[in-house]
Structures are given as C-alpha cells and as structure tokens.
Amino acid sequence: MRPRIKQFPQLSAAALKDEQIQNNLLGLYNGFHKARIAASEATPNWDELSDRGRAIKAHTIDNLDYYLEMVERTVTAAGGKVFFAKDAAEATQYVIEVAKSRGVKVAIKGKSMVSEEMGLNQSLEEAGIEPVETDLGEYIIQLADETPFHIIAPAIHKSKAQVSDLFHEKLGTPQMTEITDLAAEARRQLRKKFIEADMGITGANFVVAETGTVALVTNEGNGRMCTSMPKLHIAITGMEKVIPSIEDLGVFLRLLIRSATGQRITSYVTTITGPRKEDEEDGPDEFHLVLIDNGRNRLLADPALRESLYCIRCGACLNACPVYRKVGGHAYGWVYPGPIGAIISPMLTGLSDGKDLPYASTLCGACKEACPVKINMPRMLLYMRNQLAEGANYPEHKTASFGEAMTFKLWRLGLSSSLSLRVFSGLARLLQMPIVRNGRINKLPPPLSAWTRLRTLPALASKPFRKRWRE
Template sequence: MRVRSAEFKKRSAETARDPRRQAALQMLYDGLHKGRIAAAAATDNWEELRVKGRAIKWHTIRNLDYYLELLEERVVANGGKVYFANDDAEASEYVMGVARANDVKTVIKSKSMVSEEMGLNEAFEEAGIRPVETDLGEYIIQLANEPPYHLIAPAIHKTREEISDLIQQAAGGPREEDPKDLTKTARRLLREEFRTAEMGVSGVNFAVAETGSIALVTNEGNGRMVTSAPRVHVAIMGMEKVIPSMQDLSTMLRILIRSATGQRISSYVTIVNGPRKAPEEDGPDEFHLVIVNNGRENLLKDPQLREALLCIRCGACLNACPVYRKAGGHAYGWVYPGPIGAVITPVMSGKKRAKDLPFASTLCGACREVCPVSIDLPTLLLRLRSDLAEGKAAPGERSSVLMERLSFKIWRFGMLHASAFGLGGRIASAGMWPISRRGWLRRLPPPFSGWTSSRDFPRIAFRPFRARFRSRGGG
C-alpha cells in the first residue's frame, strides 16, 4: 500500500472541517470507547489480565526466534506449509504463486491488516484474480476503493446513505436504506462467493506456537467460512502475532475482545489447525501460513521501540485519542492510524515519509491508559520526536531540513554569547519591522511560517530587556 503519511496535515485539516466524518468519529467514542470502559469495569480481574497479557507478549517478543521456529515446526507437523517473507513483495509473490498453482480465479478474504500492508488486493487484480472482502466493513471499503479507516471498524466513516449507494451499485435493484436490509443484501452477495471461491485468505489474531494453530476473532462468521469453505487457505500474519500456548490464548482473547468491541466474547472465535485430515469433512486441502517481517525487525532491533510489538491491534488507543478523533483514519496515510500508527508507521515505512505522525499527539496519556498491554505510547512518541529533531532517521534519510538545523546552530551560538544575542535581536527586530503591524506579525516567511499558522507572533523588541533594565537604574 502506498504510504501517504506526508499528507497528514492537509488530510487531517480536511477531516476536521467535515461534519459527516466528525459525527462518525464521535460514534467511535460513544460506542466502542464507552463499551470498552464498561467491559473493563465489569471484569473483576481486569488489571490482573492486563499485567498477564503484557507479560505474555514481552516474553514472546524477547524469545521471538524460538517461538517462530516452534510455530513453524508445529504447523508443518499439522500438514501445513510455512513461508517467512522479509517484505511485502516477497509475501505477495508467495501468495500469487499458491494462487497460480491452484488455478484460482476468485479469492475470498477475511480481515487482514498485513494484507493491506502488502497491497494484496491490487496484486490479485493485476494477476487477473478477483479478490472479495467478506468482512462487512472491509466489503464496503472495497466497493468504495478506499483503505480502512480504523483497525477494527474499517468503514466507520461511511454514512448510511453512502453505504446504501455502494451496495445498490454492487447488487442492482431498488435502493435500500434500512441497515438490516443492506446487511441482508451484502450477505446474499457474499454467500455466492463463499460457495464458489477456490482460495481463502485470512489474517491471524494470534498464532499458538505449541500447537501450530491460528486463532481468528470475528462477529460475522466470515472468518470461519474463509478458512473452511475453499480448497486452499492462506493465513497471513505479522511475525509479532505468535504467542506460546493455548493457555496464553485464553488471556489474550479476553483482553483483545473487551478492548476492541466491549464484548465479553466475540460471536466467533475460530481456531485453525492446518488442512483437513481424514476423516474430517470440512476444511481446506492446503494450508499455508505466511509470516511477514516488512519492517518489524526495525522495531525489534530497538530496545525501546520494540515495545510497540506488544500491540494486539485492538484499536482502543484510536478511540481514546483526541487527535485521531479529529484527524480521522485516512489522514495517517498508511494501514495503521492513531497513536499506535504514529509510532509504527515511521519506523516500518521510513521516518522521513511519516515525520509529522509522532507530533500528532497531545501526549495526554489516554492511549496508554486504555491499552490492554499498557504500551507506553506517549514515551515512544517522544522518543521518535527526539530522533527526528536530532536528524536520526532511517539509513539514507535526513529527517530535519537543512534550514532547521542551521537555525538551531545560530540560536545555540546566540544563547552562548550575550553580545551576539543582543545583536541578533536588533537585526531580527529591524527585519520584522516592515512586515509587522502594531507590534504583531500575522505571517512569518518560511521556514518560520509554522509559528504563525494558528497565532500571531509579537515583533521582537528593538531595545533588549537588559538595556531597558539598566536605563531604569537596574544593576
């Protein structure tokens, strides 16, 4: 997927001015955020579960090589195949190879954020294969040809009228407005796809190393259909999705589902243990597990930023974040929006391309408070801000512009030398005089224009404070 994070300021300003999008974003707060608060309050040992979940994830991340190898061994023992992809291109190539080998014409998909990273739908289309999203939200945004807006509610920004138009275009027939009718129509269209598709592609909420199983959480049952109806199933996961045991899975599911939707348990939890074995009647003939790196190694290598790999993609930090709730999901310009996106996008896709994202936070701490694995997102954002200010970016990148670095060098020199500071103040004051009115500047020229984008700037006094202090008899 193309990274458009450099457009954050422009796109977030557009969303902030759009009343329809603002109404949808408020629904996230009133629905999912308040639901999560109620679910946590109704769980006696909620804090204990969070501590346990965090410990499970830290233990796995610290021993990632061991658990990934164990997972591979167990999946193969179950009759599946495992492929480790270093980047999105390698992962796509493998999936295309499986599709070609099985003469696939149509692929049904259940929700997978990693497949969004890979731009898998575009790759299928280029290969002449028809991808069909089966999660209702994903189906809507596929019809709209848009990326997801939220980690668990991809079409939350769409109004009922917009959805009605999209479904009518797909189904033909009379226009429907009632959400129940719209859902029924989508269900009828998707039923046929489930029946005929040759291959299913799913994401992975958790992969259990000790048993070689993958677990999927859905509310529509589409995940179960995608993983069992077609004759080939390909599951795609980021390498941080592995956990050690089934017992750990029960803890992780409890914190994931409550944090994501406020439910105690989702309608469906599907556990897949490889391809169909005799005498089983359901399930695919082939099972492939694609484990994707795609920049996660950059996080893993950094002793502080690797904490972001604890993320279980529940979306709670998005719903709690006052910036996400104004800027909206598309402003972040890549697959992962909100506070977690502001941390992982710059590291996974390049700090220069996403240099505004770590600053898209008030550092209020709401994200850390709601995170089921207590990721210290504000500290990670501060760390990235510091990297950017210091000019530390990915190899080959300079994150701060030359002018900015030069300005700070001049400023440092002035702060260390009183006479230079005084002279600099007089020069700046004289330079500001023609563009100021009654002692204030409305607009500073670049590279200082950011200072005046939302407030006026006072003209620097021509006589410095020390001179005035002395003239009034100060020491």
C-alpha cells in the same frame, strides 16, 4: 497499497472540512470508547490481566526467533506449510504462485490488515484471480474502492445512507434504510462467493507457537467460512502475532475483545491447526501460514520502539485519540492509523515520507491509558520526534534547521541554572521589545518565524515573578 503518509497535512486538513466524516466520527467516542471502559471496569483484575498480557508480549518479542522456529515446527507437524516473507512483494509472490498452481479463480478473504499492507487484492486481480472481501466493513470498502478507515471497523466513516447508495450503484439493489436489510443483502451476495471460492485468505489475530494454531476473532462468522469452505486456506500475518501457548491465548482474547468492541466475548473465535484431518468434517485440504517481516525488524532492532510490536490491533488507542477522532483513518495515508499507526507506519514504509506522523499527537496520554497491553505510545512518539529533529540514527531525515537547533541549545543553557535563567530572561526581555504589541509577540523573526505563523505568543513579563514576589 501505495503509502500516502507524506500527505498527512493535506489529507487531515481535507478530513476536517468533510462534514460527513466529522459526523460519522462522533459515534466512536460514545460507542467503542465508552463500551471499552465499561467492559474493562466490569472485568475483575483488569489491570493485572493487562500486566500479564504485556509481560507475555515482552517475553515473546524478546525471544521471537525462538518462537518463530517453534511455529515452523508445529505448523509443519500439523500438516501445514510455513513461509517466511521478508517483505510484501515476497509474500504476494508466494500467495499468487500457490493460487495459480492450484487453478484458483475466486479467493474469499477474511479481514487482514497485513493483506492491505501487501496491496494483495490488486495483485490477485492482476493475476486473474477475483478477490472477495467477506467481512461486511471490508466488503463495503472494496465496493467503494477505498481503504480501511479504522483497524476494527473499516467502514465506520460511512453512514447507512451512503452504504445504501453504494449497493444501489454497484449491485443494482433498491435503496434501503435499515442496517439489517443492508447486511442481509451483503450476506446474499457473499453466500454465492463462499460456494464458488477455491481459496480462503485470512489474517491471524494470534499464532500459538506450542500448537501451531491460528486464532481468528470475528463477529460475523465469515472467518470460519473462509477457513472451512475452500479447499485451500492461506493465513497471512505479521511475525509479531506469535504467542507462546494456548493458555496465553485466553489472556489475549479477554484483552482484545473487551478493548476492541466492549464485548465480553466475540461471536466467533475460530482456531485452525493445520489442514482438515481424516476424522474432521470440514476444513481445507491444504493450509499455509505466511509470516511477514515487511519492516518489523526495524522496530525489533530499536529498543526504544520495540514495544510497538506488542500491539494486538484492538483499535482502542484510535478511539481514545483526540487527533484520530477529528481526522479519521484515511488522513494517515496507509493501513495503520491513530497513535499506533503514527509509530509503525513511518517505520514500516520509510521515515522520510512519514515525518509528520509522530507529530500527529497532543501527547495527552489517552492512547497509553486505553491500551490493553500498556504500550507507551507518547514516549515513542517523543522519541521519534527527537530522532527526527536531531537526525540521530536517521541523519538523512534531520528536520531541525541549524537556527532552530542553536535556539534550543541556547534555551537549554538558559534553563540550566538560576543564574543563567536570570541572565537569559533579562536579555530576552530586552530583545523582545521591538516585536511586542499589546503584551503579545505576533511575529518572531527567522529562523523561528514558523512558530508564530498560526498563533501569537505571550511576551515575557516586564517584571520577573521573583522580583514581584520579593516586593
């Protein structure tokens, strides 16, 4: 998928004017968000569970090289193959080569955000392989030729009437008004593909290092069909999805499912350890695990951003975010939206294009509060803003102009002591006189004019508070 994160200002402005998107976004807060709160409140020791999840993630990410080597050993010992891909192109090439060499014509896909990162569907089509998304939401957006709108609910921006229109147009079905009928139609269509498919492609919610097990969490059972029906299964995921042990999986399943949908347990948790064994009835003959870097090393290398790799992709921060709940997922222009997307998308695709995303936050802290592994997103967003403004580490992306940088240096000097505050505020009081109208500053002069392009500022009081207090 070609990133459009550069267009965040235009895409978000368009989303704000789109009545349909605004209506469909309303359900997020009362649905997922409130369900998550209720589920976490009903879980004894939720806070301790969160701390434990965070500690496991911190330990694994700090020792990622060790655990990745362990995954390679255990998956190989279970009869599977592991491929480490440095970027999306390398991962795509591997998947296509394996598919072509096995004569694959139809590939069924479970939900995988990493395959969206890779733009895998398009590459498969170009290679003459038909990719079929089998998660209902992903199936809808594949038919609509769109990208996911939400990490866990890719088609949440579509109403049932829109889905009915889409099925009518693309599948020739009659109009339907019931969601159960639409789901049944999708099931009918997909069942044929499950039988035809030569290859299953899935993501992985977690990869357990000690056993080489891939864990999938779904509500529709499609993940299990993708991994058990075709002869060949390829799981593709980010290298940060590794966790040390099966015991740790228990912690993350509780955190992920409650935070994502508010359920106590999801309908299907599937664990796959290598290909089918002799005494097993189903499963693929061949199993491959593709672990992708694709820019994650940049996050790993920066101590201030490293904790973004703790993310378990539950989507809770999106539902809590007042910005996401207004502009929706497509405005962010790439695979990962919301507060976590505002951090990882610019780092994975290039900061020069993603300069606006760290500013797509009110810094209210709702994302941090919602996150089951307590990722401090506001701190990272502020850090990125600072890096951008000052040009630190990324001098080519420096956003602050000379005038703005000097203004803030003076500001800092002015606030550094009581004496300088008095001197500077006295001076500012004098300087503001020509531009104050009815107690407001309507237009600041350059280089600060952008600050008053869309708002006015209150003027400094003619008599300082301290003077009034003395009086």
